[in-house]
Structure formats: structure tokens, C-alpha cells
Amino acid sequence: MNAPARPLRKRPDPQALEAVLEGLRPRFGDRLSTAEAVRAQHAATVTWVPPEPPDAVVYAQTTEEVAAIVRLCAEHRVPVIPFGTGSSLEGHVNAPYGGVCVDLSRMDRVLRVNAEDLDCVVEPGVTRTRLNAHLRDQGLFFPIDPGYDASLGGMVACRASGTNAVRYGTMRENVVALTAVLPSGEIVHTASRARKSSAGYDLTRLLVGSEGTLGITTEITLRLQGIPEAISGGACPFPSVRAACEATILTIQSGIPVARIELLDAGQVAACNAYSKLTLEEAPTLFVEFHGSEAGVREQAERFGEIARECGGGTFAWATEAQSRTRLWQARHDAYWAALARRPGAKGVSTDICVPISRLADCVEETVADIEETGLVATILGHVGDGNFHVLPLVDVADPGEVARVYGFIERLIARALSMEGTCTGEHGIGQRKMRFLVDEHGAAAVELMRVIKRAIDPHDIMNPGKVLVP
Known part of the structure; x- marks a missing residue:
């Protein structure tokens, strides 16, 4: 394998950066900003990762605009940092070497819903809640729910999953195809809408989870699901986290098609009680939800209740009314705060x-x-x-x-x-924070293969540098 490419270890040359900005101003006007407050907003991190703002922020509205931005940055070796809603947790939106942040929040159109095929095509700035509001009248929904109202482009980049993943899978299983802009500025389409294919390398899966280091997603084709006829859910306390985990394991191994099964330890339950005005027993607790027919969800809830009792759990109070379930799951989504x-x-x-x-x-x-x-x-x-x-x-x-x-x-x-x-x-x-653990998990040879892929697609290391791979 070839030696690693020379990494970007300093901010771009001021003249190169100014050349990029001069090239962008005529086309983007007030959609290009170097204001300190705007730059700081685009480096805001949810957790304690220190913010590292870009040199400029540009708001793109089309695939062609993203391609034009990237081509100009590639010409002058200026880093490009994709930005959705900024809800990622590991410093993904930081600009450790400066550069241009491409804000995709204005690319927020649902382009097409193919109800008969159970798929849709969206731009990356669409958030999951907005997509589901758009789909509701057609009896469809997109099941991946990471908690935050993340943009779908960001969810692709981080291979998001969330509370529904146990039944519906992660973004890896629910992305059909992508349109993306490569670090050269070239536009690629990774797949068709066919439900399966064995034609060539799986470029879709290569880009899903690449954290913006291999390209910028500008259109996403997603799998959809029919809204269930009935939904039931509730909370069940346990004497210990081990007991709660054992109940989870037995539930999965028994083949009960649970849609969500979430663990909160006693401290988290106490925090949710105070913050969301709940009255749950302050003990390790499972939040559970079932999707299906009315008879099906009733049977699933009863079987889970039996397993919970075998593991020492308390009463599983379950409900089918939307208001009670929504209050419970909103508390789960607000658990961080x-x-x-x-x-x-x-x-x-x-x-x-x-x-x-x-x-x-x-x-x-x-x-x-x-x-x-x-x-x-x-x-x-x-x-x-x-x-x-x-x-x-x-x-x-x-x-x-x-x-x-x-x-x-x-x-x-x-x-x-x-x-x-x-x-x-x-x-x-x-x-930024877990790069050094990749070798422990995958081995040196596998990580070097990742570097080979990165160098082949992004030889000048301009696409979200300083993330995923230690140079």
C-alpha cells in the first residue's frame, strides 16, 4: 500500500482562502458569510468537544451549487466541512484546519414520494420529523429515530440509528441510493431504486457512515414503512440493570417483534421525572413499544409482561392511547437535557x-x-x-x-x-474523539485499507479533514 498522503496540519494559505471566497461571492452573495457569530454557530458542539469554527459558511441550495463550491475549494486545497443541523456528538462539524463550511439546511425539499414502492427521495436538509409530517397523510413513515431532530443528510453521514432500530434497522438498511458530490466536485449517483442489485461495488454503503470525509450527500432515496394499525407501549421497572438487560435479551431471543426497547438506569429515570414531570418508580426501567395489529400488539405486550415478571420486574403498565405514549417517548428524547x-x-x-x-x-x-x-x-x-x-x-x-x-x-x-x-x-x-480506537477494533491492516480508500477519493484531504482516520 502507498504511503499516507501528506495531511493538512495547518489552516489554508490566506491567499488560497481569499481566492475561494472571491470565487464564491458573485454566485452566493449574502448566502456566504464570514461573520464571527455565524462561524461560531457552525462549530457549536453538543458535548464538551472544543468548538473549532470554519473560516466561512456558505448556504447551498442545489446539488450543482455544492459541486461548484467543492470544485473551487479543491482547486485551492481549502477544506470543506458539511453541516446539517449540528446535532452530532463527536466533533463532526468542527473545522480543525479552517476552511469552508457548506450548510445544507436550505436543501430541505421532499422531492418525490413513491408510495407504491415504499420509498421517497429527499434533500439532505430535510429533518426526520418534517419528513414524517409530510408522509403522514399517505399512511407512511420513516422509522429511524435518533432522538434529536437531525437532518437526514447528517443521519446518512453518521449511519444513525436510534430507538426503532431493533425492529427497522439503521440508516445502513434504510438508504436505497444517494446522490453525492465527491472531493473533486464530480457528482455521482450510487444506485437505482431497485430493491436489490448485484451490479458493481456498493457505493451507497461506502458513503453511509463516512462522516462527510468522502463526499457531500445532496439527494437521498429512503425506504419507508406503513404506519402500524396499532401501537402499544409503556414502562416497566426492574430491581437492577442486570435484570432489565436479561429481560431485554429474553424478549429478543423469544422472537417478540418489539419496535423499541430502551433502558434507563435509576439516575436517568429520576432526571426524567424531574425534567419531564413523570412519576415513574426511580429504578432501572425499560421503555417498550410494539407495532402491529390490535390483537398482535396486545399479545406482544402480554408476552413481554410475562418475561418481565420472570426477571423480577414490576408491573408493566402499557397503553395504546397516543397521548400517554408520546409523553413517555418525549421524555426519553429529552433524556440528555x-x-x-x-x-x-x-x-x-x-x-x-x-x-x-x-x-x-x-x-x-x-x-x-x-x-x-x-x-x-x-x-x-x-x-x-x-x-x-x-x-x-x-x-x-x-x-x-x-x-x-x-x-x-x-x-x-x-x-x-x-x-x-x-x-x-x-x-x-x-x-474527532474516537479515531485512535479504530486500530484496536479493526486491526492495522483494515484501517490502512480505509486510508487507501480515503486517499483514492480525496487525495488532497480536503473533505472534512481531521475526522475518522488518524493520518
């Missing part, structure tokens, strides 16, 4: 791992013990139906000792997941 309220002034360090479902109980139990032994304030919640859970330490960043303990805890958490044949991130992505 609820947890932050437990320690005002602290920063949240949201991290995630994923392990085989058979190792879930061991991994969560060992993680709880680690939190207690380390003396951290942290909550656990996650999409445990597919072995994925999140930990949110709340950190006083002015305390170097506490910061060091958190870093040590995250390293042990990832090592624990890898020792159980898991992954260092189930859905957050690598971004």
Missing part, C-alpha cells in the same frame, strides 16, 4: 458502545460498577434491543482530576466493549 439538569454548570460527555446482545447484561453491569468506583456522576440509557447503550458523565471541566477520570472511564468502557466483541461506537460515529 434532563441529565444535564442534575448537575448545573457541568458539561455532558455523551459516549456510546455496542456489544452482542448476549453480552449486554455483563457489559452494562460492569460499567455501572466502574462509574461507582470512579466516583463519577453519570447516567446510562440506550437502545438495548440491539446491544447499544450510552453513558453520559457530567463533568466539571475546570477540574483537571475529574476530566482525567472521565477520559480513563471512557477508555475502559471502549476496551470493555471490544473485549466482548463489540464496537467503540454503535451510532455516534468516530468524529
